[in-house]
Amino acid sequence: MSAYDVDAVIVGSGPNGLVAAVTLAEAGWRVVIYEAQDTPGGGLRSEEVTLPGFLHDCCASNHPMALSSPAFRELGLEREGLAFAQNDIPLAHPIRPGETGYLRRSAAETAAGFGSDEKLWRAVMGTFGDRWKQLGRAIGNPLRPTPDLIALGAASVWPTPWLLKLLRDERSRAVLSGLAAHSIVDLRQPATALVGVALGAFAHGVGWPVAVGGTRSIADALIARLTSLGGEIITGTRVARIEDLPRARAVLLDTSPRDALKIAGHRFSASYANSLHRMRYGSAAYKVDWALDGEVPWVDEELRDAGFVHLGGPAEQVIEAERLVAKGRMPDEPFLLLSQASKLDPSRAPEGKSAFGGYAHVPFGFDGDITDAIEARIEKFAPGFRDRILARHVTDPRALEARNANLVGGAIDGGVPDLFQLIARPRLSLNPAETSDPGIFLCSASTVPGPGVTGMPGRLAAQLAMKRLG
Known part of the structure; x- marks a missing residue:
């Protein structure tokens, strides 16, 4: 009998959490995502917030990085109808x-x-x-x-x-x-x-470009791919502590450093926890x-x-x-x-x-x-x-x-992207997704390469998890 309920649990369903989940699921991992809001997507949301029939992007709107990012280009989400x-x-x-x-x-x-x-x-x-x-x-x-x-x-x-x-x-x-x-x-x-x-x-x-049908279409395409591979998304559930999650080989946090500390700070070393505390928004x-x-x-x-x-x-x-x-x-x-x-x-x-x-x-x-x-x-x-x-x-x-709890103080950058925090994100490391706990990874825009709908923080975290854990 397996010691784990699933292979990977991902907290947060923004573009990076979704890309991480799809990357792992395509490698055969059993994946489940927990999302605090009632709908998944993080910054990939579009809603009729003014009048019926008027669709507005709630956060990200233009997507040059989605077209140029290796994470999205290699996924080929046009197969799910993304245009x-x-x-x-x-x-x-x-x-x-x-x-x-x-x-x-x-x-x-x-x-x-x-x-x-x-x-x-x-x-x-x-x-x-x-x-x-x-x-x-x-x-x-x-x-x-x-x-x-x-x-x-x-x-x-x-x-x-x-x-x-x-x-x-x-x-x-x-x-x-x-x-x-x-x-x-x-x-x-x-x-x-x-x-x-x-x-x-x-x-x-x-x-x-803009995504046809709103930025939410990017999330819809990723979710369609994930569910076709057997992945699961549980919405309306805010994770308070890592112990509340199913047993998993890997936990990937698509969260701000602040929420990563709330969820798993007791599992981190003092030096790593300090690096998360020092993140500037x-x-x-x-x-x-x-x-x-x-x-x-x-x-x-x-x-x-x-x-x-x-x-x-x-x-x-x-x-x-x-x-x-x-x-x-x-x-x-x-x-x-x-x-x-x-x-x-x-x-x-x-x-x-x-x-x-x-x-x-x-x-x-x-x-x-x-x-x-x-x-x-x-x-x-x-x-x-x-x-x-x-x-x-x-x-x-x-x-x-x-x-979106990742937008600390209304900041949309996951941490101010000045010269230091472009490379030391959240600390200086060749593997920025790694934490001091070998089974926990950070995959949000608070890691390299930072903000933007690139999916790369999620992709890099998923690749590191597979390399480290098999």
Whole structure:
């Protein structure tokens, strides 16, 4: 008789927990997932939060990393019906009404819009974009350096303002600063430029697609694969202690370090527990979704064709806004990341309507109300926007954490991804998924390679579990 009830128990059903479960199940392991919420998916959720017929992504929305990540590419989830949609303008960055920088699928067309920076943009972004597969593998496991990762680091492991000194055109500077702001870190910190260059390169290499039917379609495809392999998901069950779980050869925690300590801290060594205690969390997100009567009435009409919009103004304004937020202060005009997903995937809204949404960067644990400030900023670039609002839904940092315990303080990064915590995540180790207990593994975005819908933390943890335990 086996000493175990199952081979592996996974706590948490976000993209990393699901990828870990599928990886193990495809290797023949008996797997069960425990999820605290009533529905699985973690950040892979989409709901009709405004009005019936308007589908909004609750967290992750654009998915360049899902297309470039080895974890997703090798799973081949198109067999479960997963599909992506995009167009030729992944991103637009308005600088002022009527003046916009565009990040297009084509590196050459993008560069042509950047004046004196044309040659530099094509040489750097175009080259990395052409090597998106190699770049995806390199970023997916950065502790195993490759020539592509070394080249990316040499080109961009700098504070964003340093890299901006090489650019002269206001449009290219604004676009790069907005891309770098996805790091959700003070942009004067080292390695923030790396995030900007990588996201720009992937826009040229694979685009910035949305999942058809909402981001939840990614979770649905993973769940379909898992259940076809005999895996099980138990929802509505919050795990308090590891001893409450079935007996298993391996336990994989798709949780924040804080919850990992609550569940299994008594099984960890003092030094490992201290590394989890020391994890620092970054700035938070304040999310608003709108059901609109028609499209956003942008002054620059080509903005209506962009999948995503960064509303941040000139590069200097983006840098200052991110600096204030990192210091715990709210800028008068916050940096906004907006999704026009229903433009790419019409199934998300009734005909003639739009499911529009996005979020602002706010200080960790922010408890204020900036809905009016967000709408006022959009109105500045799209006069008449407020007149088209049929309904709105606000998710502040506290609500984000209530829906997903991994979003500590409303932070969506699993731990601030500054230079140190990009590689020491949650501690410096060639096997970041390992804990001090040989049967427990951490597989969340709080491990390398960090945030984003890559599935790589889950894949690496599952591979390590199989290597260690057979």
